[in-house]
Structure formats: C-alpha cells, structure tokens
Amino acid sequence: MKIQEGGNEHSVGDRNCPGCESPVGEQFPQPHRDGATTCAGLIHSEIFAEESTPTAGEAVLYRCDVCGESI
Secondary structure, X not given: OEOOOOOOEXXXXXXXXXXXXXXXXXXXXXXXXXXXXXXXOEEEEXXXXXXXXXXOOEEEXXXXXXXOOEO
C-alpha cells in the first residue's frame, strides 16, 4: 500500500511496518480508532517535504490500510 505516489511501500496489517515514518513523540502504525467507524485497520504515516510552501517544511500524511481513510 502507498500513501502517496512515489512514497514508501507500507505493509498492510503489519504493526512494525517498515514504510512508516513517525513524527517525533508518536509511534506508527496505530490502530484506527474513530468513534464514527468500526474499522479494524491500522493508520500508517509518512513524512514528506511540502514543495508548495516557500519554506519547504515537512508535513505528515496518515492513511488507514483497510478503509483508506486519510486523517
């Protein structure tokens, strides 16, 4: 599974996904916990450089490996 085109390959259902990049102080993947859903998937994360900003800062993308929800 890929979160973004050209990004890391993430392992569906793998709690030790080698493609996940965790922001400081966080650990990914994490169970998809949302009061509005009963999804049993894992939320994966990936850090990327924002090319659209003048400072070229970093941003994080999150996506569930089962339902595909981005958070």
